Amino acid sequence: MNIKLKKFGTTLTSRQAGKEAFAAFQPSLGKISEQEDILIDFEEVVTFSPSWGDEFLTPLANLFGERLKLMRSENPSVKTSLEIIEESNMMKFHIVNVDQRL
Amino acid sequence: MESELIPIGEAAIRLGVSIDTLRRWDESGKLRATRKSPGGNRYYSEKDIDIFLHDLFRMAFEWATNLEPTEIPSNFYCQDSSIFQARLIKMQGNLAKISSASKILSLLVAIAGEIGNNSFDHNLGNWPDKPGVFFGYDVNKGDIVLADRGLGILKTLQRVRPGLNNHKDSLRVAFTEMVSGRAPEERGNGLKFVRKVIVENPISLRFQSGDAEFLIPKESQELNIKGSSQPLRGCIALIQF
Numbered sequence: 001m002n003i004k005l006k007k008f009g010t011t012l013t014s015r016q017a018g019k020e021a022f023a024a025f026q027p028s029l030g031k032i033s034e035q036e037d038i039l040i041d042f043e044e045v046v047t048f049s050p051s052w053g054d055e056f057l058t059p060l061a062n063l064f065g066e067r068l069k070l071m072r073s074e075n076p077s078v079k080t081s082l083e084i085i086e087e088s089n090m091m092k093f094h095i096v097n098v099d100q101r102l
Numbered sequence: 103m104e105s106e107l108i109p110i111g112e113a114a115i116r117l118g119v120s121i122d123t124l125r126r127w128d129e130s131g132k133l134r135a136t137r138k139s140p141g142g143n144r145y146y147s148e149k150d151i152d153i154f155l156h157d158l159f160r161m162a163f164e165w166a167t168n169l170e171p172t173e174i175p176s177n178f179y180c181q182d183s184s185i186f187q188a189r190l191i192k193m194q195g196n197l198a199k200i201s202s203a204s205k206i207l208s209l210l211v212a213i214a215g216e217i218g219n220n221s222f223d224h225n226l227g228n229w230p231d232k233p234g235v236f237f238g239y240d241v242n243k244g245d246i247v248l249a250d251r252g253l254g255i256l257k258t259l260q261r262v263r264p265g266l267n268n269h270k271d272s273l274r275v276a277f278t279e280m281v282s283g284r285a286p287e288e289r290g291n292g293l294k295f296v297r298k299v300i301v302e303n304p305i306s307l308r309f310q311s312g313d314a315e316f317l318i319p320k321e322s323q324e325l326n327i328k329g330s331s332q333p334l335r336g337c338i339a340l341i342q343f
Contacts, residue, residue: 011187011190011191011194011211011215013187013190013211013212013215013216013219014183014187014215014219014222014223015219015223016183016219016222016223017187046194046207046208046211047194047207047208047211047212047215048208048212049212049215049216049219049292049295050216050291050292050295051215051216051219051223051292075208076205076206076208076209076303077208077209077211077212078208080209080212080295080298080299080302081212081295083298084291084294084295084298087280087291087294088280088281088291088294
C-alpha cells in the first residue's frame with residue numbers, strides 16, 4: 001500500500017494534526033494483507049515536523065515493523081525530522097529510493 | 103508632514119487593536135499620537151505605525167512579561183492552534199517569495215511550528231491567564247517571533263522530570279536531552295529538533311523561559327544558557343535567518 005502524505009496536507013506540523021491523520025487512516029489498516037509493505041510517499045509535502053511524524057509514522061512502525069518503508073525525500077524538514085524521530089524512539093526507518101515505489 | 107498623518111480609527115484598523123487601546127497607548131507613551139490642535143483628535147504618523155509593527159520582539163516581550171495580559175495587534179495573536187496553523191501556512195507562502203530563504207524554507211516553517219505548537223500542547227487547559235501565542239514575522243528582515251504567557255519550560259517539563267528545579271537546567275534538558283517516556287503527558291522532542299536545525303543551518307535562535315535564556319548564533323553549536331535580566335513566566339523565541 002502506498003500512502004501519499006500530501007493527502008493529509010502539505011504543511012504537516014502539529015502533534016494534533018498528526019493524530020488526526022492517523023485516526024483518519026486507521027480504517028484503511030484492515031485492508032492491508034499480512035505480507036504487504038506500507039510505502040510512505042513524501043512527494044509534494046512542503047513542511048514536515050517531528051511532532052506530526054511521531055504521531056503518524058511511529059505507530060505505523062510499531063504495527064508493521066520492517067514492512068513500513070519510507071520513500072527517500074530530499075526535503076530538509078523531512079530528513080531532519082526523521083533523524084529526530086529515530087533518535088527519540090531508538091529505531092531506524094527503512095528508507096527506499098523513489099524508483100522502488102509500489 | 104501632515105499628509106503622512108492618519109486618523110485614530112484607521113490606525114486602529116492597521117494595528118488590529120481598538121481605539122480605546124490606542125488612547126491608552128498614547129497616554130502611557132507606548133505609541134504617541136499627534137494632534138493638529140490642542141485637545142483635538144489624535145492622529146498617527148504612518149512611519150510610527152510601521153516602526154511599531156516591525157519591532158516584533160519588543161512587542162512580544164512586553165506582552166509576555168506584563169503582569170496583566172495587554173492587547174496586541176490581532177494579526178499577531180493566535181488564540182488557538184488552528185489559527186496558528188493557518189498563519190504558519192501563510193508564512194510559508196510569504197517565505198516562498200524570498201529567494202534567499204528557499205533552501206531553508208521548510209526548516210523555518212517546521213521550527214516555528216514546533217515552538218508554537220509546543221506552547222499549545224503543554225499549556226492546554228492550564229493557561230495561567232491569556233491563552234494562545236504571539237506569532238509575528240518579517241520575512242524581508244528575516245525575523246520570526248513567538249511568545250506565550252504559559253507555564254514555561256520548567257513547570258511543564260517537571261511533569262516528566264520532577265527533579266528539575268531551575269530554569270537553566272530545564273532549557274538545557276528541553277533543547278539537548280531526549281525525553282523518553284510519554285506518561286504522564288505526551289512529551290515530544292520538538293525543541294531538540296529546533297536546536298538541530300539551528301546548528302546545522304544559517305539560522306540563529308534567541309530563547310527565554312523563566313529567568314534563563316540563550317542565544318545560538320548563526321553557524322554555531324554553542325548553547326550558552328545564562329540568567330535573564332527580566333524574567334518571564336512563559337516563553338519567547340526570536341528566529342533570525
